[in-house]
Amino acid sequence: xxxxSDSDPWALTVMIARSLLEEQGAALSLVRARLDxxxxxxxxxxxxEWAGPARRLYDAGLDxxxxxxxxxxxxxxxxLADTRRAIDSLSGHVG
Amino acid sequence: MSDDLLVxxxxxxxxATVALFDQVARLERLESSLEECARILGAMxxxxxxxxxxxxxxxxxxxxxGRGVDDARALLGLAAVRSAHLASxxxxxxxxxxxxxxxxxxxxxxxxxxxAAGLGFLAARLGLLVAPGLLLAGSRVAVPxxxxxxxxxxxxxxxxxxxANTAAxxxxxxxxxxxxxxxxxxxxxxxxxxxxxxxxxxLAGHKAMLSDPRFVQLARVSIVSLDEFGAGAVxxxxxxxxxxxxxxxxxxxxxxTVGAVAVGASVxxxxxxxxxxxxxxxxxxxxxxxxxxxxxxRVPSGSAQVRVDRYxxxxxxxxxxxxxxxxxxxxxxxxxxxxxxxxxxxxxxxxGQSGAYRAVEDALGQAGVxxxxxxxxxxxxxxxxxAAQLAASGDYDVRGLYTLGAPSGQVDVPRDVQWVAVExxxxxxxxxxxxxxxxxPVLVRRKVFSDVxxxxxxxxxxxxxxxxxxxxxxxxxxxxxxxxxxxAAFDLVGRGxxxxxxxxxxxxxxx
Numbered sequence: 001x002x003x004x005s006d007s008d009p010w011a012l013t014v015m016i017a018r019s020l021l022e023e024q025g026a027a028l029s030l031v032r033a034r035l036d037x038x039x040x041x042x043x044x045x046x047x048x049e050w051a052g053p054a055r056r057l058y059d060a061g062l063d064x065x066x067x068x069x070x071x072x073x074x075x076x077x078x079x080l081a082d083t084r085r086a087i088d089s090l091s092g093h094v095g
Numbered sequence: 096m097s098d099d100l101l102v103x104x105x106x107x108x109x110x111a112t113v114a115l116f117d118q119v120a121r122l123e124r125l126e127s128s129l130e131e132c133a134r135i136l137g138a139m140x141x142x143x144x145x146x147x148x149x150x151x152x153x154x155x156x157x158x159x160x161g162r163g164v165d166d167a168r169a170l171l172g173l174a175a176v177r178s179a180h181l182a183s184x185x186x187x188x189x190x191x192x193x194x195x196x197x198x199x200x201x202x203x204x205x206x207x208x209x210x211a212a213g214l215g216f217l218a219a220r221l222g223l224l225v226a227p228g229l230l231l232a233g234s235r236v237a238v239p240x241x242x243x244x245x246x247x248x249x250x251x252x253x254x255x256x257x258x259a260n261t262a263a264x265x266x267x268x269x270x271x272x273x274x275x276x277x278x279x280x281x282x283x284x285x286x287x288x289x290x291x292x293x294x295x296x297x298l299a300g301h302k303a304m305l306s307d308p309r310f311v312q313l314a315r316v317s318i319v320s321l322d323e324f325g326a327g328a329v330x331x332x333x334x335x336x337x338x339x340x341x342x343x344x345x346x347x348x349x350x351x352t353v354g355a356v357a358v359g360a361s362v363x364x365x366x367x368x369x370x371x372x373x374x375x376x377x378x379x380x381x382x383x384x385x386x387x388x389x390x391x392x393r394v395p396s397g398s399a400q401v402r403v404d405r406y407x408x409x410x411x412x413x414x415x416x417x418x419x420x421x422x423x424x425x426x427x428x429x430x431x432x433x434x435x436x437x438x439x440x441x442x443x444x445x446x447g448q449s450g451a452y453r454a455v456e457d458a459l460g461q462a463g464v465x466x467x468x469x470x471x472x473x474x475x476x477x478x479x480x481x482a483a484q485l486a487a488s489g490d491y492d493v494r495g496l497y498t499l500g501a502p503s504g505q506v507d508v509p510r511d512v513q514w515v516a517v518e519x520x521x522x523x524x525x526x527x528x529x530x531x532x533x534x535x536p537v538l539v540r541r542k543v544f545s546d547v548x549x550x551x552x553x554x555x556x557x558x559x560x561x562x563x564x565x566x567x568x569x570x571x572x573x574x575x576x577x578x579x580x581x582x583a584a585f586d587l588v589g590r591g592x593x594x595x596x597x598x599x600x601x602x603x604x605x606x
Contacts, residue, residue: 010149017150020143024160027139031132031167038128042178043118054188058181065177072132072170079141079163086144086153086160 014090021087028080035073042066099545100566102575104516104531104538113573115185120574122182129175136168306549306557308520308542315504315526365427366437371450373401373457373602381597383589384416386582387515390473390497391567395420396560399599400434400478401455403462406592414469414588415462419455419478421500421560431603434477442480443502443528452481454602462598464491471495471588475560476524479503479516483534486512495585496536499563502528510535513584517566519543522557537577541566 042065100113141161145154304310376399383406384390395402395418402418422439424432433450441449448456464470470493474482479501486493486508496514502525508514514536518525521542531538543549543557543566550556570578589595 013147013149017144017147017153021153021157024139024141024144027135028164031135034128034132034135035171038125038132041121041125041128043121054184058184058188061177061181061184065174065181068170068174068177072167072174075163075167075170076136079160079167082156082160082163083141086156089153089156090150 018087018090021083021090025080025083025087028076028083032073032076032080035069035076039069039073042069098569099541100569100573100575101520101540102537102573102577103540104535104577113569113575113578115189116575117573119182119185119189120576122178122185126175126178126182129171129178133168133171133175136164136171139164302551302554303549305523305555306521306544311521311523311526314523315530366440367429368437368441368450369429369604369606371433371454371457371602372605373454373461373600375461375598376601377599379597381595383586383592383595384471385586385589387497387567387570387578388564390416390418390585391475391499391560391564394418394473394475394478394499394560395599399601400451401458401600401602403458403464403598403600405462405596405598406589406594407596408591408593411591412468413463414592415459415464416471416473416588417455417459417462417464417482419451419472419474419481421476421478429604433602433604435604439477439480439502442477442484443505449481450602450604451477452484454600455481455485457602458600459491461600466490467492469494469588471497471585473497473499474501475499475563476501476558480506480528483508483514486514494588495581497585498536499560499567500525500558502526504528504531504534506534507532508534508536513581515539515570515578515581515585517541517563517570519557519562519566521549522562523555524558537581539566539570539578541569 043062044066045059045062102113102116141164142154142157144150145157381404384393384404393402393404393416400420400423404416404418406414406416420434422434422436424430424435427436429435429437429450433454435450438449438451442452459470468491470491472482472485472493472495474480474497476499479498480503482496482498483501483503483506485491486496487506489509493512496508496512497517498514499517500519500522501516503516504525505528514534516525516536517539519542520540521544543562553559556562571582
């Protein structure tokens with residue numbers, strides 16, 4: 001039986017898996033970058049003389065928005081780290 | 096000084112600061128970005144790879160990654176919804192504020208009218224009916240000169256003292272301001288010079304009040320109620336006064352009031368209209384105007400009162416932009432200057448064309464502006480009032496109207512004319528034009544002296560042309576849809592022009 005990845009179906013599968021995971025990592029990196037840019041759009045508060053209950057509700061809404069964005073960023077970051085860990089584990093398998 | 100611009104009107108109910116409208120736009124873009132991110136994550140099957148044979152070792156990490164992707168997608172969806180809700184909330188707040196402001200303005204005007212009518216009725220019955228007459232007689236010379244003396248040296252282009260006097264008299268009528276009594280009593284007991292001294296002393300002690308937005312708003316509402324005061328004084332019941340007023344038959348109004356002042360003053364030779372002669376004084380090549388600040392900077396402030404820019408391109412009809420300066424002469428007696436108090440009074444009263452208006456018509460005619468020539472008009476103070484009247488006349492194809500600190504609230508400019516009106520809430524002059532009647536400009540407001548006290552040496556510091564130029568710069572920087580649209584419409588008149596020629600005109604009154 002010939003040796004090498006061309007003739008080892010497992011090695012070929014792992015190579016394909018690794019490639020797919022790298023694509024997944026690239027997609028998650030893209031989302032992370034877009035999220036960073038989007039985060040900059042989120043207002044931090046109205047710098048005006050606007051006051052009253054509506055202003056308080058708006059500020060509270062902005063706080064919740066920022067919390068959601070922070071959590072989403074953390075989740076994307078974690079998914080990216082897990083994807084890289086998966087790639088590493090595949091590398092270990094091949095090696 | 097505040098950089099916060101309050102924008103309203105222009106066919107929309109919403110009124111809010113440019114900063115808030117900018118936040119609405121940012122939240123909408125954020126929502127769109129978050130939805131796109133969620134869509135990318137939604138198309139991702141993070142665990143898929145682990146189903147391939149021989150990849151069991153990476154399954155735990157990928158299952159974790161899958162949970163992270165799911166969490167992120169759910170959180171992004173939530174954040175997108177929150178962004179949308181916040182943007183909607185801001186828009187709704189702006190609309191509620193705008194509707195509330197409109198309702199409050201209408202209510203205030205009606206209340207002021209009823210109050211003025213009642214006060215007039217009482218005043219007549221108490222024998223005080225002579226007070227306005229005395230006020231007029233006494234202040235005929237005194238107050239205009241006093242305010243003129245104070246204003247002329249400091250603020251170029253202020254609409255003028257007699258109108259200010261009218262407002263002060265109105266406020267006096269409605270709020271029992273002591274100024275009226277002071278001037279009136281001085282008028283009865285002393286010479287006009289003594290009246291001037293009294294008014295000057297009064298002004299010296301009340302300059303800050305003239306720049307108080309509450310006083311400015313009171314003057315705006317009150318000035319349209321002078322007629323109700325008079326109607327009440329002759330004994331008409333309040334419902335009849337309402338019927339005759341602007342919400343009824345329209346027989347009473349600011350123009351009636353100012354017209355009465357003009358008629359009364361003409362007895363002693365004040366506010367007498369004359370002929371006008373206009374001639375070009377300078378010509379120079381120029382460039383198309385771009386933006387609000389550029390246009391504000393082109394308003395003449397020297398001896399020429401009118402600037403006409405002609406945009407030309409081969410094979411195309413000439414297009415024009417005209418720039419009109421403010422009041423240059425504050426004397427109640429007509430001299431050589433047509434941009435004077437007399438023109439202010441004529442412009443604000445019913446019927447008749449002011450000397451300034453006729454001067455602008457002459458200049459436009461000499462420049463070759465015809466009834467079908469596309470035209471954008473920019474005017475400051477009295478120049479803004481004339482600009483609005485040009486647009487309302489129907490004699491010109493006015494495509495854009497841009498007024499700065501103009502008392503033009505009562506001018507019936509057609510709603511299809513793109514109009515941006517800039518007012519400082521601490522500037523008395525635009526308030527002297529009364530409340531906004533039928534026109535619906537994109538109204539940009541700014542309080543100039545919000546963080547610091549107005550300079551005490553100036554009578555109307557927020558009316559200074561330089562302050563309006565500063566506001567125009569803020570408008571250019573504002574990311575507000577109505578202002579962007581209006582600015583684009585203004586710039587359209589100069590698009591494709593291959594040459595621009597500016598001509599300055601100087602007009603003079605002739606006996």
